[in-house]
Amino acid sequence: MSFELETATNRESLRRVAIDPVSRVEGHGKVTLLLDEAGHVKEARLHIVEFRGFEKFIQGRPYWEVPVMVQRLCGICPVSHHLAAAKALDPVVGAVPITATAEKIRRLMHYGQILQSHALHFFHLSSPDLLFGFESPVQQRNIVGVAGAYPEVARQGVLLRKFGQEVIRITAGKRVHGTGAVPGGVNKSLTPAERDELLQDADQMIQWSRDAVHLARRLHETNGSLYDEFGLFRSHIFSLVRADGAMDLYDGHLRLRDARGQIVRDDLACDDYENFIREEVKSWSYMKFPYITELGPGRGWYKVGPLARVQNCDFIPSTLAEIERQAFIAHGDGEPIHAPLAYHWARMIEMLHAAEVIRSLLDDPDILSDKRMAEGPRGREGVGIIEAPRGTLIHHYRVGDDDLVSYCNLIVSTTHNNQAMNEAVRQVARRYLDGRQLTEGLLNHIEVAIRAFDPCLSCATHALGKMPLAVELLDAEGKLLDHASSGG
């Protein structure tokens, strides 16, 4: 299956512009644009240049190691992998269901992860573009620039992220590489002192999160024509929802809505995901392209993450976030909002929800209980699906009689958004780059579109001296015309 602008007809004669790697996204990515002699975009692709190989890495390991090991997939959302793996392996130890304490501790950990990741993304990944403009001086367009011009916003962003990290540290045992969730439950509950430590700041986090929603909403509404149209494409939306249709980022069933907002598939059991999701392989990318099997790759692709979740659920089960969700839905005037920049507004609504959930859980006596583990008849297979900050995350394992993992399949959030991100890149390339002189500000438009999805493109390696931003301009014969780089 090939989409418009995915593959040019006369690629050899086209000028090539590479943004390599995309800056301010996790891992390594590359965008290539093929331009004809007149400067018109003829091909636009987001490449994922690094192959993880993590599924093979897991095979042959004892199953109980997996929830800790998979955290090394990502330095930004290790908790999501930790919890998805633990959920998938609960049936292997017969823990169906896990105890109330275990589920609430895991939820606390997960919503701490959502809060800290969303705070990082909005305040420190995207706010430079949103507050200063996509073509503002590149020297200003970074978190340090935000701190200088908007010190209170920067301070709140730092402290929101810090609070989320503290929730993780207390529930998982460590800020990174935690071991809190294990197959069958959790290995620690909270002490009253730990609960009280978090309670001290919980209400402040709700207030700051609410302020952040209002900032994102104000930015969107103030720049409505830009925000509503930038990189716009329409697609299905896909996520977990709770049995009653509420937003639930930890558990539930899967739901698919079409581009008009109609529910087309509902009550899809997580264990059956293989029956309705397939992945298409394309020769030019290491990342697969998932789609709904019965709709096919041409019609069945979808987007995941905050923009999908806020609109796929029927309501958000926390008071303040639900008020904000209703305002968001009203902005769509009866139609789903598909604009990539609306991810930021939706993401802040989720951050507020996470802050409210954390506050609520801290009042629950179950988080102090010692009833941490459950067990039952052993199983040999499990699927764990969770809504990670970036979208639906699927872990699937089979375990042999020797307790070693014999099969592992991971569909990570960013993979679900692969086609969606490519579409956003093509829309922006067509609208902003076609036939114009290329500038750093214009190229940043492409990156702004990608960043809206908060992609995580590879597991974390961030050595000093690595990851410069390099832009190469080549003519039709492949001769280097211009070169620029920054950072590193």
Add this chain to the structure above:
Amino acid sequence: MTLVVFAVGNPSRGDDALGPLLMAGLEARAQTGVVLISDFQLQIEHALDLDGCELALFIDAGTGTPAPFEFRETAPAPGRPVSSHSLPPEAVLNVFADIRGVPPPPAFVLCVRGEDFGLGKDLSAAARQHFDAAAARLAACLTRPDAAYWRRLAEADRRVVTT
């Protein structure tokens, strides 16, 4: 004197484990007055870990950086970081200055050169040699956590490189 040591790297990514491995040695020694923080990468909240500290050390693997290691003093710099997902030490120091309104403590970088960052790989042979040299430097630093002494070490290194 309170010293905070940040070690950065992914233990599952070959030579990216240099930072965490050096940190493991420090954790085994559990030296009083030394705060140890290990993470995949530096982030904005690490600025808050500088609170109350009089000296800071950032340990990380490097690629294309001097071998076996580079030890240098660093300072806040707004710079233009390519990735906010991974701030350089200079940006962390700058975030501290912006949100706290006071200068950060003296800070040094121990950048140990790595060669192979492949998934699931062990340290490369070259990185093992670099590790040993860096561990010796780290031990020397920890015997005297004092900015003036560290500056002399860094200056001595610089003279060796330039001669």
